[in-house]
Amino acid sequence: MRVVIIGAGFGGIAAAIELRKHGFDDLTILESAPELGGTWYYNTYPGAACDVPSHFYSYSFAQRRDWTRLCSPQPEILDYLRGVVADHGLDKHIVTDRKVTSCHWDDQTCRWTVRATDSSGAESSYEAESVVLATGQLNQPAMPKLDGLDGFTGHSFHSARWDHDYDLRGKRVAVVGTGASAVQFVPEIAKEVAELRVFQRSGNWFLPRHHKMYPKWVKALIKVPGVQAVRRTMLFRYMESLTAAIRNPTTIGRFVGRRSARFMRNQLTDPEVRRKAWPDYTFGCKRVLFSSEYLPALQRENVELITEAITRVEPSGPVTEDGRTHEVDCIIYGTGFKTNDFMFPMDITGTEGRSLRDVWSGGAHAHLGLTVPGFPSMFLLYGPNTNTSGGSIIFFLERQVGYLRQALSRVRDSGAAAIDVRPEVEAASDREVQSRFAGTAWTMCDSWYRNENGRVIANWPNYMKDYGERTRTLNPDDFTLVRAPIPAGSSA
Numbered sequence: 001m002r003v004v005i006i007g008a009g010f011g012g013i014a015a016a017i018e019l020r021k022h023g024f025d026d027l028t029i030l031e032s033a034p035e036l037g038g039t040w041y042y043n044t045y046p047g048a049a050c051d052v053p054s055h056f057y058s059y060s061f062a063q064r065r066d067w068t069r070l071c072s073p074q075p076e077i078l079d080y081l082r083g084v085v086a087d088h089g090l091d092k093h094i095v096t097d098r099k100v101t102s103c104h105w106d107d108q109t110c111r112w113t114v115r116a117t118d119s120s121g122a123e124s125s126y127e128a129e130s131v132v133l134a135t136g137q138l139n140q141p142a143m144p145k146l147d148g149l150d151g152f153t154g155h156s157f158h159s160a161r162w163d164h165d166y167d168l169r170g171k172r173v174a175v176v177g178t179g180a181s182a183v184q185f186v187p188e189i190a191k192e193v194a195e196l197r198v199f200q201r202s203g204n205w206f207l208p209r210h211h212k213m214y215p216k217w218v219k220a221l222i223k224v225p226g227v228q229a230v231r232r233t234m235l236f237r238y239m240e241s242l243t244a245a246i247r248n249p250t251t252i253g254r255f256v257g258r259r260s261a262r263f264m265r266n267q268l269t270d271p272e273v274r275r276k277a278w279p280d281y282t283f284g285c286k287r288v289l290f291s292s293e294y295l296p297a298l299q300r301e302n303v304e305l306i307t308e309a310i311t312r313v314e315p316s317g318p319v320t321e322d323g324r325t326h327e328v329d330c331i332i333y334g335t336g337f338k339t340n341d342f343m344f345p346m347d348i349t350g351t352e353g354r355s356l357r358d359v360w361s362g363g364a365h366a367h368l369g370l371t372v373p374g375f376p377s378m379f380l381l382y383g384p385n386t387n388t389s390g391g392s393i394i395f396f397l398e399r400q401v402g403y404l405r406q407a408l409s410r411v412r413d414s415g416a417a418a419i420d421v422r423p424e425v426e427a428a429s430d431r432e433v434q435s436r437f438a439g440t441a442w443t444m445c446d447s448w449y450r451n452e453n454g455r456v457i458a459n460w461p462n463y464m465k466d467y468g469e470r471t472r473t474l475n476p477d478d479f480t481l482v483r484a485p486i487p488a489g490s491s492a
């Protein structure tokens, strides 16, 4: 069986390792970037780091005991991924500089045709019995829709494509957006720039983050047999408690929210900055951020927090609704990602030429975030409703690759051509997922977790443990096996 995996981040790499381990050797990983790493290849901004502790934000099958900090910086995570790929001999399967443009299922041959282009514009195509879309949720930088943006005469870039050739020292800089990335790079660049104006749409809830190097004794302790396992279990429980707070906003959430408020009050000694930075929504509705450096940075002499909305961009800088023009040398967009787009603009068609874009016109949905009816042997990793606000995405990815491997093993063992989730199973699981959001903090404000209809399409509504249990064993009754050839006009 030939499997094409699209994306060489944590997801695509985990899929390849799992499949190889179970005898699926004909694997091709197509990656649009010049290198593997996904998130950790692209996000090189100053201060870039994970915010889930590294002893848990790493594969269970490739644990490291020598992380330098609680939450490792980007170069360390990228090095880790490169090491995992080398250890598993995966380099030969990865084809970089291949941007996949389409995946088409053929009902007659029961195969996928995957088309890609490279940076010179040359096209290539790949045939496979299965495709794995490991394109991530936080991959395509989002730019704000602002009049005059292109007419700005200074320098500008998005935080996920940091321009390291541009020297920020002594410059007047605007940062648009105050999400998870900005919160990491603002304290770093505030030390260097002449003036920093931070444009905020809404404030964040914060919890502390200890970002110091591990002392030698901690590193030594982690090497003691058994300690690492205990540590991972403790971290798992700690993160599940954050989910408990989000799921129960009026009880546990209120308690954790008070802890966050106490921490923030202590950090925000300037009453004016405190007033501006304070979030106006329920704790946990948007991503809770971990930083002990960001709020103090906002109170530096050279930093101004601006909460008036930007109405347009003039050649000299952003203009806010109060009529002020903020003249700057550089604008950095910390405006996050096109999270609702998933793998689009890729063109994907399944049985009877059905387009995934049409199937998802009301918002993305998939059984356990993994499979969509009418798209046989196509699997999504980090798909709809598998993001987490209180957990590690790697935990989810590992469960997903175990599940898809079980699905493909069924195809192989049964001699079928492909496997397709039953429409009624997918519809029921989607209804259940959506119903589980009722009463949770996620529904209490607008956030990138929801689409324009208010449907939460990014997040899993429950605990990691629950997702792990549901994906542990694939239920064969949830699927139909597709036998080739399918006569034209009928479905599987």
Ligand SMILES: Cc1cc2nc3c(=O)[nH]c(=O)nc-3n(C[C@H](O)[C@H](O)[C@H](O)COP(=O)(O)OP(=O)(O)OC[C@H]3O[C@@H](n4cnc5c(N)ncnc54)[C@H](O)[C@@H]3O)c2cc1C
Residues within 6 Å of the ligand: 006, 007, 008, 009, 010, 011, 012, 030, 031, 032, 033, 036, 037, 038, 039, 040, 043, 048, 049, 050, 051, 052, 057, 098, 099, 100, 101, 134, 135, 136, 137, 138, 139, 181, 343, 346, 381, 382, 391, 392, 393, 394
């Ligand atoms: C700054 C930052 C910090 C984060 N910190 C954490 C954290 O602490 N904990 C946590 O759990 N999660 C964190 N995340 C989320 C993170 O995205 C996931 O943890 C994880 O890295 C996702 O891996 P992935 O392989 O699914 O996707 P990605 O890492 O996004 O990889 C997707 C890959 O697919 C490729 N691709 C996309 N489209 C195409 C195409 N058409 N053709 C070919 N290739 C394509 C991309 O180039 C990319 O390499 C963070 C995200 C960001 C941006």
